[in-house]
Amino acid sequence: MSDQTNNSDALSIARAVRSDETSSVAIVDQHLAAIDASEAEIHAFNLVLADEARAAAAVIDQRVAAGEDVGPLAGVPIALKDNMCTKGVPTTCSSKMLEGWKPPYNATVVEKLAAAGAILIGKTNMDEFAMGSSTENSAFGVTKNPLDTTKVPGGSSGGSAAAVAAGFAPLALGSDTGGSIRQPAALCGVVGMKPTYGAVSRYGLIAFASSLDQIGPFSNTVADSAALFEVIGGHDPRDSTSIPEPAASVSAGLATGVAGLRVGIITELMGTGDLDGFEPEVLAQTRAAAEALAAAGATVAEVSVPSVIYGLSAYYQIAPAEASSNLARYDGVRYGVRQEGSGNTASMMMATRTAGFGDEVKRRIMLGTYALSAGYYDAFYGKAQRVRTLMINDLAKAYADFDVLLTPTSPCVAFDIGATSDPLTMYLNDVCTIPSNLAGHPSISVPYGTGQGGLPVGVQVLAPLQGEAIMFQVAAELERSANAIKTTSKNGAEA
């Protein structure tokens, strides 16, 4: 569904709209038709904004007709994960807790998208409050993987990944706290990228774990993700953790190639040693990707980053701890659902939170509350923060010898809906993606061949802080290699 044919990628659409070769309204209608055809089965969206999208597209077309500069994403439909605030438009985090809540303000990324001419086509389904790796934790039902509807799309940004994979929108935004953009991108066969912490404003992103959350792009092509990252990035005075620099320019280097670059494969994330559960096909594709980079002129070697094996443990202290505090405000007093309880404030709050939150959210709030408790803080939260520091130091050592690092994005391809009932097994999905969140580094998942059941495999490129340009440069090379293999095998089949 995501063939690189005409008008399936955002930059081609924007070019066509800007030059008046096509109308934004026609583009929007085309995508709404795709949604009409299969959204009932996929359930990528919590809300489709058909009328609003058509109206916004009409405005873009008028502005093109008037000769105005309508922006780099002119007329391009985009799907937004339902944890980014849209003024007057319900924003639910796929939780009963926020059902019906309409924010009185727009997230910074929403303002930037509008300024770039993009058209918001819908709010996508997700694991409740972004907690999960399969989008099965949504209060509003699961999202199915468009490539195989018996499989999960990954998560927590599964709706955004599925929307792009299903052709509902050429672009989507997700949020990534421990892999929630990159893992669903891998499982749905699309590109997904997590920027450097602070590169994209979090203002208006409903927090899961504040020190880890970042908004990032989904797309069919590396160039589209680069363009979208350039649009949403840059300093925002409303976010104190925002890097005080303008958006990084990353598109220029996409065609440069990788000659002379040093690529390190992280040994500990290649199914050796303490971490298992890696599917052999996934490891094979990752090695094939490394070989392709070597063939294109990069120096490739394995590198040990010993502390990455503690990433999961550290993450499952830090993220729930922050979440336990971030989610305290859902108490039934000011917005969202309220259950009256037995007539006093405490019982109202308890009844509201008991009814409003799903199991996984409750589980993590309890984990996090415990991790921060007096007497346990040092043993849990404090220790996890020290592991985080250790991991940053280990990665810094690796980056002394390598420009980028390479790993699988997920240990496995898309798995069956309902198959993973044990939360700990589910958490293992994030083992390769978590280190970038803990370190605040950028990384990107690029589709690279297929694994079990012909399902897509994603390969992850990691770069140091603010290393997006070189990361995209390598990702573009991987994309060229993957497309070449696809074309070859297609031609071979025809022959």
Added chain:
Amino acid sequence: MNETNELVEQPVSSPTLDAWTVDTEVAREETDLSSDWEMVIGLEVHAELATKTKMFSPGRNQFGSDPNTNIHPVCLGLPGTLPVVNGKAVELSIRLGLALNCTVQRCIFSRKNYFYPDMPKDYQISQYDRPLNISGWLELANGHRIGIERAHMEEDTGKSTHVGDSGRIHDAGYSLVDYNRAGVPLIEIVSHPDVRGPEEAKAYVAELQAILIAIGASDGKFEEGSMRVDANISVRPAGSNELRTRCEVKNVNSLRSLGRAIMYEAKRHVDLYESGDKPLQETRHWDEEGGRTRPGRSKEQAEDYRYFDDPDLVPVDPSPEWIEEIRAALPTLPRERRMGLIASGATVEAATIAVERELDGLAAAAIDAGGDVGRVMTHVEHNLAVDGAADLDAGNFADLVKMETGGELTATQAKQVLAEMITGGKTPADIAKERGFEAMDSSDLEATLDGIIEANPDEWERFCSDDPKAKGKMQGFFTGQVMKATKGQADGKAVAQLLAKKSS
């Protein structure tokens, strides 16, 4: 902070009088324990900072607006919003830190987690193990220095009004929440347990208030809740160095209440120890009507606030240049202003009053211009507690005092002239002339007095008797008669001297 309202409703209406001026009744109340015991008191003062907007939000910081009108998505803690530190609040907090002789350091904001409906995020952004200001001191008028442990920044909560029979949250019919105050910048000043009694506690809080106002950090209005005090109280055998179990007394809404609460609580501790028992470490609430403290939550059952660094904020690291810039711009502090007057010969009490009334500048200028210190300070203390006094021309004021000490005006005349100087702005010489004031010649005065003695022989006899009570009473009678006859122009002192001379 603000756990108070979990058990006791915050007062909805403000006390009508200025509850924070020391009233005379207090002075008659007991202010000390038996000599076997001494009090150990630490004070936590919260002051709202005088900023235009809130601590982390563009919401307006203003008292007295209609409920829920000074709000913004950020201070309401709406999903997705993020805090941004108000630079002005940091500047005012540094000002206070410097005024309290603190070390100003790189600091971190932490989250204090607990559920309460008037706290929009169900956590309060405060400072925990890395506060902005540490290790300072404040010197009281009596020269005693109270150590300052820390003065840190945090955000205020909203206000709940519990509607129902008791006015308490637990059995209220319903509650109304006003978020105007939510997110208002606060500075919390924590003293060491260096305070030794209710009078010293009141003096400390009054001095802190004077400093906050002088440096423009806060309006210091207790009656609007912009200053609030909690007291940590314990007692120990006099002369010992031990620190015994303390109780934190909250809900203290005036300086007078502070003194009473401390006295009550300290005596309660002494009674417990003397009966072989001991106090529990707990939070207690001052019951103004009952004149007693009541137990709140004990510390053993206290909530675990699960402090951790707020990941939405970055450390505040004031540059040495900025700190020095703020230090250089600090106004003269109340203590130094007092010291200046005292060095000119004023008493500690008079200097304290002059500074409190913002009349120290006028007094110092009048003294510089040659006015007698005693007379200047007497006028400041007794005759200038009126609007407009601070605008008095210091030169004219000095001239008035000179006329008085030079015998051109009596004390009574001087007081009248001074009052007219404040309202009219004329020179004392002009006013005295208009009113026909001129000090009486001593021979005229003696003649007047002789006439009165002659007309009142019985009274004169009683004045000349050995009965001191009768003598005192008659002294008043004769002085009054002379004043009446001279229409107040006689000098009281001269009359007394004449009476003494004639009766000896």
